[in-house]
Amino acid sequence: ENNLFVVGDDDQSIYAFRGARPELMLGFQKDYPQARRVELSVNYRSTPEILACAGKLICVNKNRFEKKSRAASGHGEAVRFLGFPDREAQNERIARELLEAGAERGKAAVIFRTNRDAAQLAELLTRKGVPFWMREKLKSPYRSQTALDLRAYLAFVFAGQKRSDFFRIMNRPKRYISRSAVDTERVDLDRLKAFYRDKPYMKEILRKLELDLARLKRMDPYAAVNYIRRGVGYDEYLRQSALEGGGKWQELRQEADWFQKQAKEFASQEELEEHILFFEKELEKAAAKKTGEDCASLLTMHASKGLEYDAVYLPDCNEGTIPHKKSMKGEQVEEERRMFYVAMTRARKRLTLMWVEGTKEEPGFLSRFLSDIGL
Structure with a gap:
């Protein structure tokens, strides 16, 4: 009796469709007025540069506990912001860097908003002979x-x-x-x-x-x-x-x-x-195998929660992709922002945020979340 211990992070509540909401944690002390809140403010994963960007993003949300995180590690690389004329150029850049990384690519992840967004990169990696692993099976773009x-x-x-x-x-x-x-x-x-x-x-x-x-x-x-x-x-x-x-x-x-x-x-x-037959067989293998030393990870934001990588790429940082076109209102945007925050904080050492600029006829609009960060 009167012995209850709860651990959680309202900024990483990304399963509203399963009934998980930050309000449950925010209202905990109303339900249990004698509870004492202990803030764990030291981050043992990410560099100060990554935490600074992630902090600028998540503090825009209103429905959260105010908190500040500090990195246990010393300073590292600056967060990279890269724009590309189209998705093909963006994917080519990711594929080239993963190919050049060799065995180190096993410590890298490309994190997408949805599985569908990952399919074209998976096809390119297959053609270039870059091994990859997926936590979830992708639908072939073919x-x-x-x-x-x-x-x-x-x-x-x-x-x-x-x-x-x-x-x-x-x-x-x-x-x-x-x-x-x-x-x-x-x-x-x-x-x-x-x-x-x-x-x-x-x-x-x-x-x-x-x-x-x-x-x-x-x-x-x-x-x-x-x-x-x-x-x-x-x-x-x-x-x-x-x-x-x-x-x-x-x-x-x-x-x-x-x-x-x-x-x-x-x-x-x-x-x-x-x-096409070869590629779709490779998709089956990538979904079946376990992550290996030389396999880059292709993940959705939901699937990335709880994981960490030396290098993280977040492609398609465009309005309509993140936040998703079906989640553009009120609390939906806060949930999308929490997802983006989770994805950013999977990175230990290097974080690359990428977007598609598009053309005059079909411009790509920068995600509001990059504006939150200060881009």
Whole structure:
């Protein structure tokens, strides 16, 4: 009786969706007025430079205990702030530094807001032969709906005109083709035209389809994807789909841009598919294996809690990513700020904060959390 001991850090409360809220700790002394609060203010992990940045960030939150942390260690490296024109350049920088780190990369982590954000870096690391470990399984970026559509186009043209591939692409863009028009495993365009011979409006649609497929047959994967998007009209289909379905055209186009850039690395559709198969097997291995001496860690902010690394990279420090586009109001932003604080304080010696600047047409907006720090 009257013997209760509780340890916690309200600044690291990042599981509101599980019912964990900083208010529970803030109200503890109201529930137990005789309780005494003991503040553990010495940080034995991070350098003063990292703690200073993290402190500037978290003190913006209102719903917290006021506190000051000091580092047990001496001064170290300055926190790095790096901007990049696009995500590809950002990922290339991370991959190059991890490759150059050699065995030391096992003491490094790249921490993302969500699993989805990590997928493109994982693909690049696989291509460059940089070993990595993941605490959670990633969804392959080649499995996005956009990538699957483009893969189906390439497969239909270069791998046997299979009915399953045709069903995926036949109305992307809209061509008014019915599944009942295809009754063989291998699609025969002459049979398709015969099926619609009594419908004059289909004549020009099928003529263009036949012409497009013949042109694609003469192209390499990169040129073919470019033609599918602009010549066939797939980009316009994506734009219309986004308008009608409430999706974001910019995100769909970025998925198509990314896939097209990957296609440029391969001379044939077969080589591209072989690479995708290899990459997805590597994803399975990375999720199954335990962290090793030479494996960089790819983690979400939630999964990083409780861990520590000599070097931490926080990419995509942009509005909409962190704070997440679905968490932009009131206490949601405070929770996102706590997540960012947790991610920053995983670093023992080196912390790198990165963002995408974008273009004039599609600028990338710096995360408000970097503004909190003073950038």
